[in-house]
Amino acid sequence: MVEIDLKQHQKSGVLPKELPGHLGHRGRLREKFAAAGAEALQDYELLELLLTYSIPHRDTKPYAKKLMAAFQSLRRIIEADLSSLQSLGGLPLQSALQLKAMGDLFRLAHREDFKRGRVVSSPDHVTAFLREQIGSKPREIFTALFLDHRNHLLAFEHLQEGTVDHTAVYPREILKRALELGATGLILSHNHPAGSLEASEGDKQLTRQILSAARAMGITIHDHLIVTTEGHYSFRQAGLL
Numbered sequence: 351m352v353e354i355d356l357k358q359h360q361k362s363g364v365l366p367k368e369l370p371g372h373l374g375h376r377g378r379l380r381e382k383f384a385a386a387g388a389e390a391l392q393d394y395e396l397l398e399l400l401l402t403y404s405i406p407h408r409d410t411k412p413y414a415k416k417l418m419a420a421f422q423s424l425r426r427i428i429e430a431d432l433s434s435l436q437s438l439g440g441l442p443l444q445s446a447l448q449l450k451a452m453g454d455l456f457r458l459a460h461r462e463d464f465k466r467g468r469v470v471s472s473p474d475h476v477t478a479f480l481r482e483q484i485g486s487k488p489r490e491i492f493t494a495l496f497l498d499h500r501n502h503l504l505a506f507e508h509l510q511e512g513t514v515d516h517t518a519v520y521p522r523e524i525l526k527r528a529l530e531l532g533a534t535g536l537i538l539s540h541n542h543p544a545g546s547l548e549a550s551e552g553d554k555q556l557t558r559q560i561l562s563a564a565r566a567m568g569i570t571i572h573d574h575l576i577v578t579t580e581g582h583y584s585f586r587q588a589g590l591l
Contacts, residue, residue, distance in 0.1 A: 376402045376410070394418045397427070400452075404445040416440050428453035429486035429579060457482055461506070468503045470495060476537060477575060477582050484508075484541040485577045490517040496528055497535035497572070504531045514543050516552075521560045528569055536564065538574040547583045549576060549590070557585055 379399045382390045391399065397414035405413065420438040421427045427439070428449060435446035460482055470476060476495070483506075484491045490512040496504040509524060510517050517540060528536060538560065540553075549557075557574045564571050571591060576583040585591045 393424050397424070400448070401441075401445055404448045405442065413439065413441060413445070426486075426579065428456060431488055464495070464503060464506050466503055466505065470497055470501050470503050470537070473573070473584075477577070477584075480539045480575055481577045481579065481582060484539070485579045487541055488543055489514055490540055490543060492517045492519045492538070492540040494524060494527075494539070495537040496531045496533035497537070498532065499534045501535065504533050519556055521556070521563050524560060525563055525567060525569065528564075529567070533569065535570045535572050537572050539577060541577050543578075545578050545580065547576060547578060547581050549583055549585065549588070554590060557590060561591065 376399065379391065379395055379402075383396075383399055388396055394411070394414040394417075397417055398410045401410040401413055417427050417435075417439040421430060427435075430438075430449070430453075432443075432446045432450050435441050435449055436443065439446070441449070460479060464470075464479055480493070484493060491508055492510045492512075493506065493508050495506050498504055507527070509527070510519050512518060519540075524536070524538075538557070553574075553576065557571075560574075561571050572586070573591065574585040
């Protein structure tokens with residue numbers, strides 16, 4: 351790969367007649383994006399453009415094409431962990447960190463929609479939010495949305511993080527936290543990193559335990575959702591609540 355030290359040429363007073371093809375190409379990508387936004391670019395071209403800021407001296411198209419081949423979609427790319435971005439996408443660490451930070455920024459921005467005081471009334475919106483927050487996590491995470499009697503959100507919290515296929519969850523701790531917040535309703539959720547959208551016997555047993563204890567305390571379990579990057583499983587829709 352030919353690299354040109356522009357500063358050195360500027361010092362000598364002699365500039366190359368033509369820049370390497372990838373430098374001219376990235377300039378054209380920037381112009382297209384500046385003029386018409388992301389819609390003017392194909393998905394891999396948008397990745398190319400983004401990667402130019404962390405890979406300034408090499409053609410970024412091969413990286414972009416490899417990422418799209420490995421992950422199949424932009425969503426999966428920004429939801430991937432660092433090791434996958436490096437091993438499957440072939441990215442240098444600085445570029446893997448760049449894309450990981452973008453994904454985290456997206457999730458944090460979406461979390462602003464679920465701040466305290468919001469009325470939680472759309473199951474589809476809740477499901478989409480939970481999929482974005484924990485659906486792609488490499489370990490199981492158990493979360494809860496704590497609601498008041500008018501379905502106003504009091505808090506969204508990660509209650510426990512486990513291994514790739516198990517999380518130790520204690521109903522007493524969940525309900526203790528609900529009492530601390532003054533919650534009268536809960537939407538529980540956890541992810542399945544392996545991608546299964548079926549509730550295990552352990553999932554069902556835990557849900558029954560929480561449901562029984564919550565009823566005794568006057569707290570409503572609105573749903574328990576299992577989420578992945580591809581979809582979700584609702585205990586309520588399955589008739590288990």
